[in-house]
Amino acid sequence: MRKNILWNNPTFCKVELSLFPRLLYVYLRQFLVPLNQNLKLMNCWLIKSEPEAFSYQDLEKDGVTMWDGVRNYAARNNLRAMKTGDLALFYHSLSDKAIVGVCKVSKEHYPDPTATSGDWSVVDFVPVKTLTRPLSLAAIKADPVLQELPLIRNSRLSVMPVTREDFDYILEITDTSL
DNA sequence: GCCAACGTTGGC
């Protein structure tokens, strides 16, 4: 009779051991990574755009953009919670399906001038940096560390919060430093 | 093109 069915199971051991380095890394990071004091209290976000409509390259070209057209209450409330200086991951939906860059809130929320009715808001973003390597949706879904991202849980939400831990982790695994 | 997830609308 086997004493320990789980750890004698080669499939289980293979999966568990492959996750271990990543989870250990996430645990140790809180001690190892010195936080930039200026960024300590910052909130992080993720915004989505169809690259055919407005891409990260367009944002770099324009220098600043008004994030208009949001017509979803949850997304609007997230826009309203943003503070000047907050950083946001820029995600290309549809054809690209990857996080491609980082942008920054340059102006906090104000009424959406494109709204003909209703109570809607915009913020202004400026580009910060293109990710060294884009992070694909497939890679995000395959990464056990990133399973709590709203991007996976609610694929329709266009403006969502991201934890500081996940934000730093995404910069780390894409070899991106700000 | 299909479908799942989610939000909105409107009848009751």
Added chain:
DNA sequence: GCCAACGTTGGC
């Protein structure tokens, strides 16, 4: 206030 029907988004 509930719920069915419908529309939109976005992944596959």
